[in-house]
Amino acid sequence: xxxxxxxxxxxxxxxxxxxxxxxxxxxxxxxxxxxxxxxxxxxxxxxxxxxxxxxxxxxxxxxxxxxxxxxxxxxxxxxxxxxxxxxxxxxxxxxxxxxxxxxxxxxxxxxxxxxxxxxxxxxxxxxxxxxxxxxxxxxxxxxxxxxxxxxxxxxxxxxxxxxxxxxxxxxxxxxxxxxxxxxxxxxxxxxxxxxxxxxxxxxxxxxxxxxxxxxxxxxxxxxxxxxxxxxxxxxxxxxxxxxxxxxxxxxxxxxxxxxxxxxxxxxxxxxxxxxxxxxxxxxxxxxxxxxxxxxxxxxxxxxxxxxxxxxxxxxxxxxxx
Amino acid sequence: xxxxxxxxxxxxxxxxxxxxxxxxxxxxxxxxxxxxxxxxxxxxxxxxxxxxxxxxxxxxxxxxxxxxxxxxxxxxxxxxxxxxxxxxxxxxxxxxxxxxxxxxxxxxxxxxxxxxxxxxxxxxxxxxxxxxxxxxxxxxxxxxxxxxxxxxxxxxxxxxxxxxxxxxxxxxxxxxxxxxxxxxxxxxxxxxxxxxxxxxxxxxxxxxxxxxxxxxxxxxxxxxxxxxxxxxxxxxxxxxxxxxxxxxxxxxxxxxxxxxxxxxxxxxxxxxxxxxxxxxxxxxxxxxxxxxxxxxxxxxxxxxxxxxxxxxxxxxxxxxxxxx
Numbered sequence: 001x002x003x004x005x006x007x008x009x010x011x012x013x014x015x016x017x018x019x020x021x022x023x024x025x026x027x028x029x030x031x032x033x034x035x036x037x038x039x040x041x042x043x044x045x046x047x048x049x050x051x052x053x054x055x056x057x058x059x060x061x062x063x064x065x066x067x068x069x070x071x072x073x074x075x076x077x078x079x080x081x082x083x084x085x086x087x088x089x090x091x092x093x094x095x096x097x098x099x100x101x102x103x104x105x106x107x108x109x110x111x112x113x114x115x116x117x118x119x120x121x122x123x124x125x126x127x128x129x130x131x132x133x134x135x136x137x138x139x140x141x142x143x144x145x146x147x148x149x150x151x152x153x154x155x156x157x158x159x160x161x162x163x164x165x166x167x168x169x170x171x172x173x174x175x176x177x178x179x180x181x182x183x184x185x186x187x188x189x190x191x192x193x194x195x196x197x198x199x200x201x202x203x204x205x206x207x208x209x210x211x212x213x214x215x216x217x218x219x220x221x222x223x224x225x226x227x228x229x230x231x232x233x234x235x236x237x238x239x240x241x242x243x244x245x246x247x248x249x250x251x252x253x254x255x256x257x258x259x260x261x262x263x264x265x266x267x268x269x270x271x272x273x274x275x276x277x278x279x280x281x282x283x284x285x286x287x288x289x290x291x292x293x294x295x296x297x298x299x300x301x302x303x304x305x306x307x308x309x310x311x312x313x314x315x316x317x318x319x320x321x
Numbered sequence: 322x323x324x325x326x327x328x329x330x331x332x333x334x335x336x337x338x339x340x341x342x343x344x345x346x347x348x349x350x351x352x353x354x355x356x357x358x359x360x361x362x363x364x365x366x367x368x369x370x371x372x373x374x375x376x377x378x379x380x381x382x383x384x385x386x387x388x389x390x391x392x393x394x395x396x397x398x399x400x401x402x403x404x405x406x407x408x409x410x411x412x413x414x415x416x417x418x419x420x421x422x423x424x425x426x427x428x429x430x431x432x433x434x435x436x437x438x439x440x441x442x443x444x445x446x447x448x449x450x451x452x453x454x455x456x457x458x459x460x461x462x463x464x465x466x467x468x469x470x471x472x473x474x475x476x477x478x479x480x481x482x483x484x485x486x487x488x489x490x491x492x493x494x495x496x497x498x499x500x501x502x503x504x505x506x507x508x509x510x511x512x513x514x515x516x517x518x519x520x521x522x523x524x525x526x527x528x529x530x531x532x533x534x535x536x537x538x539x540x541x542x543x544x545x546x547x548x549x550x551x552x553x554x555x556x557x558x559x560x561x562x563x564x565x566x567x568x569x570x571x572x573x574x575x576x577x578x579x580x581x582x583x584x585x586x587x588x589x590x591x592x593x594x595x596x597x598x599x600x601x602x603x604x605x606x607x608x609x610x611x612x613x614x615x616x617x618x619x620x621x622x623x624x625x626x627x628x629x630x631x632x633x634x635x636x637x638x639x640x641x642x643x644x645x
Contacts, residue, residue, distance in 0.1 A: 091424060091428065092427075094423055094426045095424045100428055100429070102429060107392055107429060108424070112416055115416065115417055118379075118382035118383070118384070118385025118386050119389035119413075121386050122385060122387060122391070123389040125374075125390050126389065126393035129371070129390075149382050152381075153385075155377060156379075313423045316486055321561055
């Protein structure tokens with residue numbers, strides 16, 4: 001991988017981790033109320049899934065953390081203004097966790113997991129009918145993959161040969177249970193077989209492996225060969241959501257995966273390949289944290305939504321019907 | 322230039338004209354190339370299979386597909402064959418479709434039209450015969466339309482397809498299969514949402530009816546006229562937005578309100594109209610509001626049971642008399 005590319009992916013992973021850790025701290029300090037579902041330990045998946053996407057490609061992401069949104073091009077400021085419910089947010093504070101950025105082709109983050117399987121297929125159908133060369137990336141977790149709509153969605157994508165990639169992040173947990181409790185198989189990806197969709201399984205903690213697999217999948221979809229599915233294996237080091245009491249994660253699993261932290265692994269590569277020195281790394285981290293802190297500060301000062309905002313955007317014309 | 326065409330043909334013409342006018346319009350649904358009841362029949366010959374997309378049987382998922390396509394530049398017209406089956410799509414209809422514009426801060430609009438067949442009378446049993454408009458009535462961000470004549474069907478469907486808001490379009494099976502005919506001009510026209518029509522003027526009581534029930538109300542009006550009772554019949558045409566003003570003006574004149582729908586009574590459209598009357602112009606009412614609607618009973622397969630279930634002209638006559 002090109003030096004610049006790897007360094008850029010590393011910076012993005014740091015941004016994701018720092019935004020989420022800052023969020024956690026602000027919650028604990030009582031400065032914000034917005035609960036969240038953090039994705040600590042799976043940053044390489046989110047950044048690897050979005051790294052090879054073009055700006056015009058469409059991303060349907062997950063509720064877990066901010067990884068894929070940073071990966072697709074949102075800034076810390078974009079996220080914080082919206083997270084804090086300010087009218088300066090991307091969705092004027094109406095979405096908060098449901099990040100949307102039409103300019104980046106990020107349509108929405110759903111609440112009811114899996115509602116977007118078919119919506120992403122519709123987006124890919126539109127690209128095909130309009131003969132654009134956009135790819136739709138539908139990124140979700142193995143927990144969501146138990147929703148019924150996964151099946152008709154991937155089925156239609158396969159039947160209609162749509163330019164879409166299904167990216168499954170297998171982080172070992174479906175909310176507060178090990179995924180093995182809900183899966184008869186170790187791998188999720190083999191479900192693609194039933195729909196004649198090519199698939200691969202990749203180490204989700206290795207940013208290069210994750211990125212390369214995504215690139216193969218995206219190229220396949222863009223070339224008109226139809227959908228592709230990638231399963232990224234990782235481990236969620238944070239709990240399901242900010243109020244989760246925990247107690248269900250086996251210590252030996254946690255210890256094993258702590259040794260395989262995706263940011264540490266990437267840092268090691270950068271040091272070994274002399275792309276980054278420890279001093280430069282320190283400087284980079286301070287710079288990223290400063291960007292996050294500045295975004296938080298500016299968002300805290302942002303204006304609140306107005307009564308006019310309350311009744312606009314329900315229909316095309318302002319007002320309640 | 323007037324000519325007489327069927328309700329079915331009116332729907333078909335509206336879709337054909339809009340597909341000719343705008344290449345972004347396409348149709349999808351189960352067997353739409355053939356057309357389950359005939360609404361979309363023949364369109365494939367002119368527009369090709371690419372713009373008439375047959376889908377698998379997966380109502381929630383195909384509703385999501387329509388939504389996604391609408392967000393990325395197309396104008397899908399989705400057919401959910403029976404409104405009973407639309408209940409399989411409640412997540413997309415009620416959680417997503419009408420809310421993403423708002424929650425995205427207006428970044429996305431979702432120009433989807435969803436057509437679905439309602440109503441009983443064909444002995445199709447419990448799961449192919451219901452009127453379930455009120456199940457969707459509570460979801461925000463949607464437009465709900467239910468025309469009763471070929472003229473309205475064509476004009477309102479064209480407006481629905483051109484609308485940048487998601488529209489649910491209810492077609493009663495007695496109107497599409499029953500060969501209801503009506504005058505429809507050759508010239509292009511559309512009908513705005515939120516305008517009810519007075520089908521018959523009268524002074525003794527206001528009867529606000531929805532969809533096919535407009536005909537039952539008009540039959541009731543003719544029979545009541547023989548007894549010297551002169552009712553006003555309003556055809557609501559759109560449920561959201563609701564033409565509150567036309568109903569208000571009528572009640573101002575008559576002092577009495579009867580609501581008529583084929584859906585079930587609890588939490589129905591009539592309940593909303595009654596609540597509006599009581600909270601907004603109680604002082605105009607000379608009698609309690611009466612609701613004509615189906616009972617809280619499943620629809621039996623037997624013709625005898627279905628007939629017991631179905632509101633009709635007799636229920637309208639009885640309700641009107643209660644207000645006098």
